[in-house]
Amino acid sequence: MKETNFLIIGSGAAGLTLAVKLAEKFPKKKITIVTKAHQSESNTKYAQGGVAAVFDLKEDSFQKHIEDTLIAGDGLCDKSVVEMVIKEGPKRLKELMEWGANFDTDANGEFTLGREGGHSEFRVIHHKDTTGNEIERTLLERTNRLQNITLLPHHFAIDLITEHHLNTSKNEEISCYGAYVLDQISGSIFTIKADCTTLASGGMGQVYGHTTNPTVATGDGIAMAYRAKARIQNMEFIQFHPTAFYDGNNGASFLISEAVRGFGAFLRNKNGERFMLNYDGRGELASRDIVSRAIDSEMKKSGDDCVYLDCTHLDFEEFKKHFPNIFETCFQRNIDVSKDWIPVVPASHYLCGGVVVDMDGKTSLKNLFACGECSYTGLHGANRLASNSLLEALVYADCIFNYLCNHMPLQATKAIPEWNDEGTILLNASETLQRKTEELQQLMRRFAGVVRNNDDLKTASLQLEKLYFETEFLYQKHKLNTALSQLRNMVNVAHLIIQQSLKRKENCGGFYNEDYEKIKEII
Template identity: 85%
Template sequence: METNFLIIGSGAAGLTLAVKLAAKFPKKKITVVTKAHVSESNTKYAQGGVAAVFDLKKDSFQKHIDDTLRAGDGLCDEAVVEMVITEGPERLRELMEWGAKFDTDANGQLTLGREGGHSKFRVIHHKDTTGNEIERTLLERSNKLQNITMLPHHFAIDLITEHHFSEGKNENLSCYGAYVLDQISGNIFTIKADCTTLASGGMGQVYGHTTNPTVATGDGIAMAYRATARIQNMEFIQFHPTALYDGKNQSSFLISEAVRGFGAFLRNKNGERFMFNYDARGELASRDIVSRAIDSEMKNSGDDCVYLDCTHLNIDDFKKHFPNIYETCLQRNKNIAKDWIPVVPASHYLCGGVVVDVDGRTSLQNLFACGECSYTGLHGANRLASNSLLEALVYADRIFKYLCKHQPWQTTKDIPEWNDAGTVLLKDVEILQQKTVQLQSLMRRFAGVVRNNKDLKKASIQLEMLYFEVEALYQKHKLNTSLSELRNMVNVAHLIIQQSLIRKENRGGYFNEDYNKESVENIVNDKI
């Protein structure tokens, strides 16, 4: 199969780029590969809103920039922060012109909310399902454009570079498309592309307990890593303190931090409100502090979760503000009017990823990246709430504008077909689930909310053994989705662990007990 523009992923970043390219170049082919239904992405599950400055009387670009830099703890790229924040409102107006409906007041003005880390009211919402509204808008628009081909239930296995058809050492690699698995037929085929964009989302499933959907297995980052693209800041993972825990390994529903802002209490199984033992702000402490407090409570007690208590709140008001959360809890046999909600910290957002410049270009020619799989420099060491969808929209537009000026050249190279000669079908599919659970447990235990170097080194040794086991399965058997995802998650886990070991200080979302102790000792010694 041949296409002009190959986009891997169908969230806000991927679909925005697809829609813009299709409208600008009606005679060119745009192909969107997505491994589940076209609507299944991290975007769809984003409860929070999009942060952007719309009220210049009460807010300013500089205040939003300052809040972003403060959250990023000194590791943001200031030029990127300024670019995203100043271009953001126009991207949202564009989305609204396409049909996105955000909450407004009686006068028809946008209702602006405020979230953790923001100094002003600047977050626009569609109730508590903002991401779903954006996804709906983009899908409706893409369906009207004849030159977009959607390939749902297709899995991108590997990027095609000179590694696949050239001998010897290549200094300047290019991307020529991807090998793609048709998940229904089981066939693997080649998509040759003039330009490829990774918009594949996050990697929350590496930890099992995650607010991300099941498709978030870090595929784009792993493919880029195997293709030798630059990957950076993988140690900076934002953990959301309160994901609904249902007793299973995966916990994919987020209980928004706005619920704590609304007045909910965190309790341990004995009913004690423990947050004041960790921070004077109690439940209103920043999400990294709340996550570490819950992690500490669980480790000290051996319990699998803590509880969010909403029983003292006005339930009618709660339903009005959080209808999706209320209904989902009810579907899972938790009536928040009388039941405490079991919650655990869960992998929520990756601040690192495939390194890109201001035009979304990676270190490989003709390979771009945007959205959560990319590292732009916007978030630094910790993402400011509701900046992620903003980044996706702005960078999709930046890639589009770059491609308008610099249309990629069409390669004449012959791309070899996928070769799986000598492989056999994997009959023992349970082994993949076992190894996935093993990986997730290892990452939660040794490379989770709170880390230390001893545990990280243990994780590195155990992961190396798991890598060789998975690689042996990969070499011997025909590929399927589960095996490909496991292979990708092992690659991503390796990057997280190794880049955590390189980090020698606590910054933003990264917390290492060893450096915390050293900091305390240094302060004491300085005083002496």
């Protein structure tokens, strides 16, 4: 057993920011970060567009940013949270710059601000088209200099430890005492006992397979919190990024940033028609849910596997300057953006729901916090405004830090049992797990994707139930490995998405059920 004061699960912007702040404020306290891949592997690393924050007070204002966020959230944002995050955002970014983060500026030293879908002004601060990577670099460098932070890469958090594991009275308030963790190198499972645990485990894009998220995004934190009986909300609101590079049977993986459309690129079908103006007067700068549905509609009408992003009319040198990573990746995939259209499809990109937290980042479980994409703060409502996610991660890490400064958790005194896998056997069925994972992903793409209907969701629920029992059988009989644990988590997350989609009775933000549109048309 390992003991720590603060356990943080995840090494993206949210988790690392919190770790740095705690380590610097409390040099005698132990901070432990668990991350299941390399220490830099997270959704943060792949964020291209940037961070939305109000810096140009001549052209922009907090109120404009607030209104844009509320409009994108389609009536489901918590206005007090929106106001707090947007007003705190510039302070957190300035702090990040003091720690060494570099963002693009012009010859006068002023920020070169981008504009993305749903924004009324240019307010997205960026580091070329690799903003997330720059933030991750900055935070890791600072983390690695602090002696009281232990960072455990290639360690997989299996389950949160609660009263369920202690065999105490069911009437007790549920508290979190740490987590059981799998060392992926040795295969051993050990206990980390913690006074306070924070989930900063990122998103769940791999539940759909076609996603802009990295392979680590399997919804682990949400699934662990769900099994621990924490409140989970708004899982039906999944943002599909409209323009992920389509690479035939290899699926969608590489994100073509929103900022490319903000720069002036057009969406076209295979006949060359610029179709977005048929769906929304804002054209390519409509919010992501509208653009994704428009592309989905065009693909269904034509039977094509993708549509195209046309950058050929843009200033080529300026494009390379602003989007070097996108240009180079497209070129490696035999697309010259100065001459060729980029094949794109919608892909699972961002989850607007998650583990419910208050304005201090507290979940419904004592001594369990959450921040970043795995959390539901109320900022995004039914649909996230572009580039508000990194902003939320930085601000809520600070909120948790400030709360802990004033409400230091007491040291856990309860005896924690070690992980018990007695009677289980090794699982040598990687092909079986891969097949079941792909089955889950296909089910979710087909029945719970960009456009849903009730019959499809009910079919998905029945098929998922069978997969759930098959997965639980493997879990009960075998020693755990990463693939099995991830499959179990993705099945839990898929269940939440499907069930909360069935409970949603009207179209809103990123949720679109064609049955309700038909009812609306009849009325």
